[in-house]
Amino acid sequence: MKKWTRRAFIGAGVLAGGTLVLGIAIRPGNRASKVAGYMANEGEAMMNIWLKIAPDDTVTAIIPHAEMGQGVHTALAMMLAEEMDADWSKVKFEEAPAVKEYANYAVAKGFIAGNAEFPKFLDQTIDGVFLTAVKSMNFQITGGSASVRFTGQQAMRVAGAAAKAMLVQATAEKWGVPTGELSVKNSLITHSASKKSITFGEIAPEAAKFKVPSKPKLKSAEEFTLIGTSKPRFDIPAKVTGAAIFGIDVDIPGMKYATVAASPVFGSKVLSVDTSIESKEGVIKIVNLGNAVAVIADGYWQAKTALNSLEVSFEINEKNGSSQADIVAGYKAEMDQALKEDNLETHLKSGDVHPVFGKASQVVEAEYQVPFLAHATMEPMNCTVWVKGGEAEVWCGSQNPLGVAAAVAEELQIDQEKVIVHNQLLGGGFGRRSETDVILQATRIAKEVDFPVKLIWSREEDIQHDVYRELGISRMKAVLDDSGYPLAYQSQFIFRHHPPEAADIPYEVPNQLIRYSSPSSLVPWGNWRSVDHSTHGFYSESFIDELAHTAKMDPLAYRKKLTASNPRFQRVLDAVAEKSNWTSPLPPNWGRGVAIHHSFGSIVAEVAEVEVDQSGKLKVHRVVCVADPGIVVNPDGFIAQMESGIIYGLSAAMSGEITIENGAVVQGNFHDYPVTRMADAPKIETHILASDNPPGGAGEPSTPVIAPAVTNAIFAATGIRIRALPISKTDLNISIQPST
């Protein structure tokens, strides 16, 4: 494992006390008691911090990631069980508690550094830097499609291999035979010469006495027997019976309910609130939070009804009161200004575009725009907090439970050790549940009373007080050579968040200049599924399509030619051409569009087939998706993630748009922030091109590709080029609109 070090793994707190005794000390003196709580069952020996082996052979993987439907618990447990050669039917999982021992060092390293591969000599330094960064930031984040890529590769597999090595060592010593004579299969260690065998559970207490090997040997991809097979997900049965408990479902004795209305205008304050309804039936307390008003009541409905009738006046702030057209005009003016003053940050400069632009005959220019987007997770925002004296307990579904603990501790001015976070299932994350704004609000409400309070946001609050995918603009310019291929490629875009490589193009263009600026914005920004890839996928895959059409070449063949030296791209493009029957004829008014993008370690190409009827009505009939994600742990789970990312991206592309009027979000619920429903969902066919490259992400990489695949298909069908999303803003009736 090239990125794995002793500090990352053993330093995270390993080592059983060496016997089968309960309450085994883990890094004695360092919060051992909290971890010991997870060792409460008689007879369990903790091999290391990531797994337990019970006398009945049950292997429990302790997994430091939240389950939001991406199947992470199952996939990570599979990676551990693979290296252990454990009997899969006896493998279980527990989500790691939100204590620092589980701080997700591996994720932070991967997430912050993007997909960068570090030179070997830098390993120690980088590990040191990131370990420090993670400790200070209290990362335990599920995001960046990182669970399998980093925790799985760097922790779960290593832990499994280390555990197996210790079990084999202990068996060898017990029987007085060399370790090389022992074989392991299905949680059973066998010495074939003497026909002896012993189970994991039997030898586990003795194995705990051995030192954890610092660099256990991992399997090669050909040796996998579990990874690469589809296994039913652990979390599914409870989700079909109603038994699954999400954050909104927790029930704490004595709990009351709260709901909230924040100032509609971002950044403005509550001026006054009439608290006279406190005495009304069911209403317990009105809380003025400064920028929001909360009602605590016996139930959500009572709280919401009281809130609706509450007389509140909010500050009218001229500065914050801009509207959509002003915002877009302001961004564009700042882009012009930045260009005029040459005040742009450079993302990438290779060769020199300027002399080429100066002499060029065939210049193509286009400006693309994408809108603000809300997350609209199915489960509205919620959080239950109980503040009792100098301690607090929190129940929520979070992508970042350690961040929750830190935020609550800071708000209450108490030690983080005094905050217990009970992470629950997430009814959708998509980046929204990596934030702590709702948790802080719930804490501020709960500290006004001495009982637990469950804060539930209405859907309107969720849509109007989200942290939004930005309204982005990219101005693209290219020069084509005599054969029609780009000699120079330039883009100027707003804004850059992360990961930085989102703005890269995979195409071989000798002269490139990619620059960006960051105009001032009053609309709060947040991570939205695939983050900057969600904007750049649309910009660059639309523009390359325009270049292909300008050159009068097949858009798929054009992409192939421009990625000729990248065998992974070649393979994906060939496969998507074949699986979509790219060159086969389509009915009249139909079109096919292709797009490809590399994000979070996975290359995904999609071909969309659309129909635009005479009245301009658009139907996306079929999407063929081909992914090269390297090693695939649970193929059916991966396919489900591709399907999910496509529908999520399609919802946004078709109709997703948040607009601002007088400083406030206009939309409020699914009637005016519509999302894709079953009747509009295309048939999706996903094909995996697995390889033994390190596993790529699953949760995000199909999202950036769908918008350009569909808009490119619309162009093929109608000649109408959509340069501003959502598609619903463009009238596709070709009889009234000339092609662009």
Add this chain to the structure above:
Amino acid sequence: MTRLTINGKEFEVNAPAGMPLLWVIREQCKLTGTKFGCGISQCGACTVHLDGQPIRSCITPALSTEGKNITTIEGIAPNPDTLHVVQQAWIAEQTPQCGYCQSGQIMSAVALLDANPNPSDEEIDLAMSGNICRCGMYGRIKSAIKRASEALQSSTPNPIIP
């Protein structure tokens, strides 16, 4: 006090005029499988059956359901050891992702198959388009409905039991 019949059991609840059935089911009866999603009958997460018909409990006053049979996701399995054929199909197709909308999806699907055991694709689209799934599992939901439909026709229930 109001008496409601949910999953064959009697509940005494405190339901002031106008209080939607959803909040009574969740907060007073502690049946949290039925979900809050939008509050305005747009997403289907709160779907339950009222005398066998699918309704949106977020806009249905609890008082109006007195004397009727309410069925929630917790009440559709034929007995504690066997899942409903639709639930079995949902597991077989590995349908849920985050899972939050799935109680509502399953309740809509059960109502559809009760009324029409062999629905066409278009009939499935029509019956299910009031239920939003932000994880986008529409293809799997449709496959699961077809699997359940086949199981109902063959009258040998799919044997998958978690």
